[in-house]
Amino acid sequence: MNWIAENIGLIGSLSLEHLRQSLIAILVGFLLSIPLGWVAWRYRLVRGPVVTLTGLLYTIPSLALLMILPVLTGMSAISEANLIVALTLYAVAIMVRGVVDGLDSVDPAARSAATALGYGSARRFFAVDLPLAGPVILAGLRVTAVSSISLATVGILVGVTNLGYLFTNGLQRRIIEEVFAGILAVALIALAVDLLLILIGRWLMPWTRDPKKSQQAVKHATRQQVS
Amino acid sequence: MIEFENVSKHYVDGTMAVENFSLTIPARKTTVFVGSSGCGKTTLLRMINRMVDPSSGSIRIDEQEISTKPAVALRRSIGYVMQNSGLLPHFTVAENIATVPRLEGQSRKSSRVRALELMETVGLPASMADRYPHQLSGGQQQRVGVARGLASDPNILLMDEPFGAVDPIVRAELQQELIRLQQELDKTIVFVTHDIDEAFLLGDQVVILAAGAQKLQVGSPSEIIEDPANDFVASFIGTDRGARALSVKHTPHGRVLVDSQGRTQGRLIEDGSSS
Numbered sequence: 001m002n003w004i005a006e007n008i009g010l011i012g013s014l015s016l017e018h019l020r021q022s023l024i025a026i027l028v029g030f031l032l033s034i035p036l037g038w039v040a041w042r043y044r045l046v047r048g049p050v051v052t053l054t055g056l057l058y059t060i061p062s063l064a065l066l067m068i069l070p071v072l073t074g075m076s077a078i079s080e081a082n083l084i085v086a087l088t089l090y091a092v093a094i095m096v097r098g099v100v101d102g103l104d105s106v107d108p109a110a111r112s113a114a115t116a117l118g119y120g121s122a123r124r125f126f127a128v129d130l131p132l133a134g135p136v137i138l139a140g141l142r143v144t145a146v147s148s149i150s151l152a153t154v155g156i157l158v159g160v161t162n163l164g165y166l167f168t169n170g171l172q173r174r175i176i177e178e179v180f181a182g183i184l185a186v187a188l189i190a191l192a193v194d195l196l197l198i199l200i201g202r203w204l205m206p207w208t209r210d211p212k213k214s215q216q217a218v219k220h221a222t223r224q225q226v227s
Numbered sequence: 228m229i230e231f232e233n234v235s236k237h238y239v240d241g242t243m244a245v246e247n248f249s250l251t252i253p254a255r256k257t258t259v260f261v262g263s264s265g266c267g268k269t270t271l272l273r274m275i276n277r278m279v280d281p282s283s284g285s286i287r288i289d290e291q292e293i294s295t296k297p298a299v300a301l302r303r304s305i306g307y308v309m310q311n312s313g314l315l316p317h318f319t320v321a322e323n324i325a326t327v328p329r330l331e332g333q334s335r336k337s338s339r340v341r342a343l344e345l346m347e348t349v350g351l352p353a354s355m356a357d358r359y360p361h362q363l364s365g366g367q368q369q370r371v372g373v374a375r376g377l378a379s380d381p382n383i384l385l386m387d388e389p390f391g392a393v394d395p396i397v398r399a400e401l402q403q404e405l406i407r408l409q410q411e412l413d414k415t416i417v418f419v420t421h422d423i424d425e426a427f428l429l430g431d432q433v434v435i436l437a438a439g440a441q442k443l444q445v446g447s448p449s450e451i452i453e454d455p456a457n458d459f460v461a462s463f464i465g466t467d468r469g470a471r472a473l474s475v476k477h478t479p480h481g482r483v484l485v486d487s488q489g490r491t492q493g494r495l496i497e498d499g500s501s502s
């Protein structure tokens with residue numbers, strides 16, 4: 001525990017770096033996945049290819065991707081951008097599927113009701129389809145977030161500094177506490193981000209809150225004599 | 228007034244949903260399309276707000292061809308109440324009712340006032356305004372659906388089996404409410420059902436349909452019961468059996484009417500009350 005106490009400043013600053021790198025990737029990956037997922041959901045012909053190809057991205061070993069990307073994009077291999085682009089690709093790989101599944105989960109009756117009320121198609125997507133797909137999309141986003149945060153540590157192997165540093169440095173110097181500190185910090189960040197996503201979900205999707213309470217409300221409503 | 232003229236709808240796979248259908252739906256009356264499932268009655272209804280476009284023929288509302296109007300604007304101008312309420316699960320009761328006013332650009336505040344007003348009209352307590360649809364009973368959801376259909380004060384209200392999914396007691400209540408509402412509001416209502424009793428109860432004009440939206444008979448409930456167009460109609464409306472096949476029975480206290488099960492349904496009051 002001594003090592004942790006003595007290096008708490010280092011752990012803190014590495015954590016912030018780590019969080020920043022992964023949050024950018026999670027956010028950009030999420031934003032890219034919405035239109036991609038929509039296209040795959042909307043056009044049956046491209047659905048198979050889009051879902052399969054984005055899914056296959058995930059099978060590329062991370063170290064290899066970090067080596068290949070600079071060749072393809074001209075970025076420096078040791079730049080933070082290289083790591084963030086790689087993490088974004090992995091995020092897209094998971095999220096596109098989630099968006100497609102989310103849009104699939106929307107009750108067609110709700111969609112058709114919205115059209116009958118006079119929603120134009122773009123407005124309907126943002127006001128009805130996307131929010132109703134929300135719970136499934138959020139589930140995908142949570143997996144993406146945790147996975148990106150843990151995957152980001154690989155960056156240290158190409159020279160991008162983040163919590164991964166505690167692993168390589170700890171292994172080289174045989175400081176097992178340092179490695180554990182890294183694992184703990186990654187886990188804590190992942191948990192914190194996951195919790196934050198749950199809270200944001202509750203805030204944005206109030207109709208999904210507390211199913212127990214709404215069950216009681218149903219009972220209460222039926223007890224009142226208004227049919 | 229809504230006019231169908233030689234309207235047909237066929238799908239790519241060759242099925243004819245509607246074949247050469249013509250009908251005039253009078254303004255400020257309730258017209259009921261009744262027929263068994265798959266007869267095309269819902270397709271006819273959905274043609275009125277362009278949820279389905281006909282393959283041929285023309286549909287006019289107040290002499291105006293609807294295919295020339297933008298579909299989205301047309302839909303906002305027509306109230307639509309659907310089976311299983313069709314409420315948006317992520318909107319509260321008030322938000323659901325206020326959907327069309329909000330789409331039309333009214334402020335959050337004024338459309339909420341309108342929503343609360345409509346909740347009273349359809350008999351829902353204001354305390355339910357901020358609940359979500361899944362927190363309501365089926366009957367309450369249907370009331371919200373009706374309130375939503377009325378929100379923009381449309382001239383036309385389309386109702387697609389709106390009471391099909393609620394239990395018989397609640398259904399009877401909602402039917403009476405609709406009759407009361409219609410007396411107050413005087414809308415042109417087009418109502419789809421497969422329940423002939425509901426059709427006769429609510430309809431000023433009843434249209435009995437067979438497959439391909441073929442009209443078997445059009446008329447007021449009385450006209451149809453008194454003079455069914457053919458045996459199929461007679462059997463569909465049940466004048467040959469059950470509660471509508473009444474016969475006279477003499478009793479010491481005058482004549483009564485009994486149904487085909489032998490149950491007495493009511494007393495026969497002769498014209499001029501001489502007996």
